[in-house]
Amino acid sequence: MGNYGDQARQALLDSAEELFATFGVDGVSNRRIAEHAGNANHSAVSYHFGGREELVRAMLTRYADETRRRRGQLVAMLGPEPSLRDVLSCLVLPFTDQLASMPVPSWRARFLRQLRAVPSMVDVVTGATVEDTYIDDLIKRARVCVAHIPDGVLTGRSWLLGKLVVDACADYEARLQREAVEPDWTGFARFLVDAAAGMLEAPVTCEGDFLGSRTVSAWP
Template sequence: MTTSDGATGRSVEPPATGSTREIILATAERLFAEHGVYNVSNRQISEAAGQGNNAAVHYHFGTKNDLITALVERHQDALARRRADYVARVGEHPGLRDWVSCFVLPVADHLAALGKPTWFARFNAQLVTDPTLHPILEQRFRADPAMATVLEGIHRCVEQLPPEVRAERAAITGHLMMHMVADRERALARGRPTTRETWRDTADGLIDAIVGLWQAPAS
């Protein structure tokens, strides 16, 4: 059954397979990525997902924040497994580039594995900058042992920097990575040319830039 995309008014075909929860999650992620988290209502998601009950999102997830949390969880388990695998392979004497690679490559690999199109990066980029939604993402990152290991490894490599500078650069690192992959995802969705040919190429450029960021002198 064709339904209307409540955020734009255009007709869309809802996902044809999967559980109702998964269909709602996939639809919500797409609408949030394309139109913005605050520009899409639960009712619009239910309609675009082909649900006869306009309260389907509330029934399956609860509040909008509960839905956003479920979307974060939808990807973070896969990211955590990839990150743990990279951490296990860093060797006995990892350097700064090794640890930064463990930060960037799981995201690039995950986006490549999702196929085309993707909405994950544009959705997550909104959470990174929103003071209300960021704690949802931050809490999940802090629960990942591999992420903690990566951050500790990076900090050990730059112990000469004052703690407040390291905290600042950690924040810049997260913003830089999420917004750069979101920019590439957006360009791919619109059929525009990208600076890097593949997600792995994109990761290489990001790793170079982030390593340079951490090695820069503190004024």
């Protein structure tokens, strides 16, 4: 069990995740986050994190080590010539496993969806991206599996897949809160991998660069 400062930080992170997921990043004040966390100090966010951007960075990276460790386990099980679905599973499962480990309701996926909708947070998200050599290697392996797809098209589809994964997980997360259904994140992950593989391998009828350069990481 951590000390009081650590517990206070975790309570603020949990509070911010729920409030941001529900009301949006720009719809919640630091004071409201502190109050929702049960902290009598209305300046608690500034005290523990320094400000709003630092709080968001801490929220983005709080599960990074756990996710990277899980991804490493999955990568270690890959054969020398993995299929596209195997590679995509290594990208998707660490995130869905993280969500599966959380109590219902969880707010993680819905928070990430809200964050993507705030233009002012693009630099914060980019700056908080944790170096993960597994992801770089997996993207290279995925490109080998779909080498017939033009690079520009593949880049755009990869960005779409990142959005698909976050948005779909957010919707499923909300459904688990709304309805009395048994969580099945493993089955949901397989559903996402099927959809992702289908999108990446789909025939190309136009090679236009319709999305332009994207600076936000494709994967959560």
